Amino acid sequence: MGKGQNLIINGSGSYPGGIYDKVSIRGEGMIVTDVECSAFHVYGTSEAKDNVKTGLVKIMGEAEVKGDVAANDTLVMGTLVVGRNASLKKMKVFGLLEVGQKLSGDVATIKGSISVKGDVEFETFDSSGGFDIKGLLTADKVKIALRFGQSTTEEIGGGKLSSKERKTRSSRSEERKGLFRPK
Numbered sequence: 001m002g003k004g005q006n007l008i009i010n011g012s013g014s015y016p017g018g019i020y021d022k023v024s025i026r027g028e029g030m031i032v033t034d035v036e037c038s039a040f041h042v043y044g045t046s047e048a049k050d051n052v053k054t055g056l057v058k059i060m061g062e063a064e065v066k067g068d069v070a071a072n073d074t075l076v077m078g079t080l081v082v083g084r085n086a087s088l089k090k091m092k093v094f095g096l097l098e099v100g101q102k103l104s105g106d107v108a109t110i111k112g113s114i115s116v117k118g119d120v121e122f123e124t125f126d127s128s129g130g131f132d133i134k135g136l137l138t139a140d141k142v143k144i145a146l147r148f149g150q151s152t153t154e155e156i157g158g159g160k161l162s163s164k165e166r167k168t169r170s171s172r173s174e175e176r177k178g179l180f181r182p183k
Contacts (some may be wrong), residue, residue: 006035009046025061037059040071042078057088059095076112085118093129102135120153128150 001171003153004019017033024039026178027048032049040054042063051067057074066083074080074091081098088105091097095112102118110127114120119135128145133153142156 007031007035009044017048022055025063034067109138125158 004021007020007023009025010027011013012028014030014032017031017035020035020037022039022041023031023035023037024041024043026043028045030047030049031052033049035051035055038054038057039056039057040052041058041062044061046061046063048063048065048067051069052065053070055072057069057071057076057080058060059076059078059080062079064081064083068087069080069082069086070087072089073095074088076091076093076095076097079096079098083100085102086097086099086104088103088108090107091105093108093112093114097103097112097114097155099114099116099118103114103116104119104121106122107124108120108122108126110129110131112182113130113132114127115132117134118129119150120121120133120137122139122140124141125137125139126141126143128147131151131153135153136155136157138157140159142158142161143145144151144161146163146165
């Protein structure tokens with residue numbers, strides 16, 4: 001990835017894209033052209049007008065990328081909005097991820113929620129959060145735990161699929177009392 005200087009935004013402003021080692025935004029920052037870097041961290045609010053290519057994405061605040069995002073490791077604890085495609089090899093979402101077109105990668109762990117207007121394709125897709133996928137969800141291993149809210153997709157294709165509905169408080173207590181026996 002990038003081997004240039006660091007881009008550190010601690011206040012607010014608009015900066016050019018380019019090749020950087022690390023990009024860190026702790027205030028409110030806009031990057032106006034493509035950016036390539038080894039690490040892209042957002043603790044405040046950011047907007048990238050074009051594409052972001054990086055080794056590590058860490059979003060603790062709010063980030064919007066108008067174009068595509070390509071990353072090896074992604075951690076979203078805040079909100080990440082991608083205008084077009086997101087290629088995220090290893091992804092953990094504890095907050096919100098919205099993708100305008102296709103989402104793909106190797107391993108997806110969702111404990112927050114994702115919204116994708118196109119297809120989703122991973123080797124392993126593990127969700128105990130919520131998802132809204134307008135296209136096809138494809139993965140070799142799909143694990144869905146329906147715990148929070150609602151999860152929807154047009155179609156699921158995969159090698160191994162497991163789903164688990166959360167137990168309600170009353171069913172857990174009935175199970176402990178011996179009144180509820182799973183089939």
